Amino acid sequence: MIKNLIRRTWRELTSASPLYLMSTLTITLSLTIFSFFVLLYVNLEDFTNHLARELVLNVYLRPGTDLKECQNLVKELEKLPEVAKVSYINSQKVLKDLQKLFEDQDLLAGVSPDFLPPLLEVSFKRPFSVLYALPRMAEEIKRDPHVFKVQYAKSWLERLAGLKRFLEILSLTGLGLLGGATLFIAAATVRLVLLQRQEELEILSLVGATAGFIQGPVLLLAFIQALLATGGSLLILWVIHLYLTQALEGIFPGITVQISFFGPKEILILAGGVVLLCLNGSYWASRRFLRY
Amino acid sequence: MDYILRVERVTKIYEPNIKALDEVSFAVEKGELLFITGPSGAGKSTLLKLLFRAEKPTTGEIYFQDKALSQLSRREVPFLRRRMGVVFQDFKLLESRTVFENVALALEILGLSTGEIKKRVLDILEAVGLSGRERQLAKELSGGEKQRVALARAVVNKPKLLLADEPTGNLDAKRTEEVMNLFEDLVAQGTTVILATHDQALFVDRHQRVLVLDQGRLLNP
Ligand SMILES: Nc1ncnc2c1ncn2[C@@H]1O[C@H](COP(=O)(O)OP(=O)(O)OP(=O)(O)O)[C@@H](O)[C@H]1O
Numbered sequence: 036m037i038k039n040l041i042r043r044t045w046r047e048l049t050s051a052s053p054l055y056l057m058s059t060l061t062i063t064l065s066l067t068i069f070s071f072f073v074l075l076y077v078n079l080e081d082f083t084n085h086l087a088r089e090l091v092l093n094v095y096l097r098p099g100t101d102l103k104e105c106q107n108l109v110k111e112l113e114k115l116p117e118v119a120k121v122s123y124i125n126s127q128k129v130l131k132d133l134q135k136l137f138e139d140q141d142l143l144a145g146v147s148p149d150f151l152p153p154l155l156e157v158s159f160k161r162p163f164s165v166l167y168a169l170p171r172m173a174e175e176i177k178r179d180p181h182v183f184k185v186q187y188a189k190s191w192l193e194r195l196a197g198l199k200r201f202l203e204i205l206s207l208t209g210l211g212l213l214g215g216a217t218l219f220i221a222a223a224t225v226r227l228v229l230l231q232r233q234e235e236l237e238i239l240s241l242v243g244a245t246a247g248f249i250q251g252p253v254l255l256l257a258f259i260q261a262l263l264a265t266g267g268s269l270l271i272l273w274v275i276h277l278y279l280t281q282a283l284e285g286i287f288p289g290i291t292v293q294i295s296f297f298g299p300k301e302i303l304i305l306a307g308g309v310v311l312l313c314l315n316g317s318y319w320a321s322r323r324f325l326r327y
Numbered sequence: 328m329d330y331i332l333r334v335e336r337v338t339k340i341y342e343p344n345i346k347a348l349d350e351v352s353f354a355v356e357k358g359e360l361l362f363i364t365g366p367s368g369a370g371k372s373t374l375l376k377l378l379f380r381a382e383k384p385t386t387g388e389i390y391f392q393d394k395a396l397s398q399l400s401r402r403e404v405p406f407l408r409r410r411m412g413v414v415f416q417d418f419k420l421l422e423s424r425t426v427f428e429n430v431a432l433a434l435e436i437l438g439l440s441t442g443e444i445k446k447r448v449l450d451i452l453e454a455v456g457l458s459g460r461e462r463q464l465a466k467e468l469s470g471g472e473k474q475r476v477a478l479a480r481a482v483v484n485k486p487k488l489l490l491a492d493e494p495t496g497n498l499d500a501k502r503t504e505e506v507m508n509l510f511e512d513l514v515a516q517g518t519t520v521i522l523a524t525h526d527q528a529l530f531v532d533r534h535q536r537v538l539v540l541d542q543g544r545l546l547n548p
């Protein structure tokens with residue numbers, strides 16, 4: 036039974052191999068373009084999140100605040116659910132940072148670290164979602180008697196959030212279009228292949244073959260094509276990914292751009308989706324040709 | 328009477344309004360050789376198509392072995408067709424397959440072993456005069472040869488009922504005689520045969536029942 040199915044599938048595959056090759060390639064290419072844009076979208080998200088994580092709330096303490104009080108404040112802040120990390124930066128370090136910033140050493144020549152406030156850097160787990168809560172948080176933190184000033188780069192973050200939103204809308208629209216096109220191309224290709232076999236399937240059904248007998252090889256072929264197409268497009272994407280990782284290295288100094296690829300879960304979902312699509316398309320297209 | 332087939336007041340209208348069959352009723356006994364004749368467009372092929380449920384009647388009912396065909400589900404239709412053999416007017420061969428594969432198809436769908444298939448296919452090809460042509464592709468055959476392949480495929484699984492639509496239309500007198508002898512052998516073995524033809528020579532000297540169709544109506548029920 037299974038042997039028979041495989042034998043008949045093989046016969047069909049070899050008797051029309053150019054047709055199956057071309058159709059598999061067509062599906063592979065449209066799938067590659069689609070997955071490329073999925074990857075692009077995922078990486079844009081990663082990238083903007085990565086940038087935003089640089090966003091910190093700078094909490095300047097009054098000069099002379101002792102270490103014990105500092106630690107208490109750090110604990111308080113870390114209790115807040117949105118906060119990822121609080122780091123303490125002492126006056127010496129603040130001075131060094133300032134020196135780095137101004138480059139011109141003379142400007143800070145007479146400044147002693149004691150005059151500079153120590154600093155707490157508060158970073159957030161999901162920077163974009165706390166964006167609108169920041170003013171309130173800053174206000175609350177400021178009520179602490181040891182706090183001298185609270186500062187954050189609000190306008191910068193807002194612009195980044197705007198950019199992120201813009202890219203999201205753009206790439207999601209594109210993804211929607213491409214997804215639709217990929218669905219259409221895959222379904223149409225599967226149908227065109229079957230159209231070539233319309234007469235054969237009709238004849239088989241007229242001489243008494245069951246639907247299972249006729250559709251078995253059709254579905255098996257669709258399954259194989261779907262797997263080959265997914266595998267092929269992942270391979271192409273992987274090569275592109277390798278190239279991009281190399282090409283984009285060092286484009287943004289100071290930020291390590293990590294281009295992410297699909298994980299096992301995403302690959303499974305993609306393959307499953309393509310298999311389902313091809314099986315479904317083949318099933319319904321071939322069913323129409325059966326004369327029962 | 329032991330009827331294998333009963334056709335009761337069957338009308339077939341092709342959309343929008345071509346009345347191919349009009350209130351046709353008749354019955355066929357087991358082991359009978361029945362001719363259906365009439366001019367081109369009379370509805371002969373349509374009638375045969377209704378009998379193996381390639382088409383459904385617009386009204387009326389057909390009983391095969393006392394089972395109403397309209398009651399058959401999609402799943403049951405193939406099993407009905409396996410009890411019938413059909414020689415199509417346009418042959419319906421798989422053009423890019425060999426003669427052997429075309430005939431073997433009727434047995435392959437039954438799940439027979441390769442050995443058994445081979446034996447029976449070669450036997451039937453000999454009976455229709457196509458020995459040695461097994462490996463030839465169907466598309467390379469002449470009209471008469473195709474007709475005999477179609478006939479071989481129709482009878483290779485020993486059907487209870489054979490429906491033949493102009494089975495001698497492309498054959499010369501000698502081949503026609505051979506094919507008619509084959510039909511008579513089958514009838515002698517108990518097969519029921521319904522043969523649609525407009526060639527009167529096929530039945531004038533045979534003392535068999537002949538139904539005459541004209542514009543979808545049966546002239547001699
Ligand atoms: N699928 C169809 N759709 C519409 N009309 C059809 C269809 N099949 C047959 N007809 C019409 O039904 C009528 C009967 O056709 P049918 O093929 O049964 O005739 P026939 O007796 O077999 O003729 P012939 O001797 O030429 O084979 C014709 O008028 C034909 O045009």
Ligand SMILES: [Mg+2]
Pocket residue numbers: 371372373416492
């Ligand atoms: Mg006809």
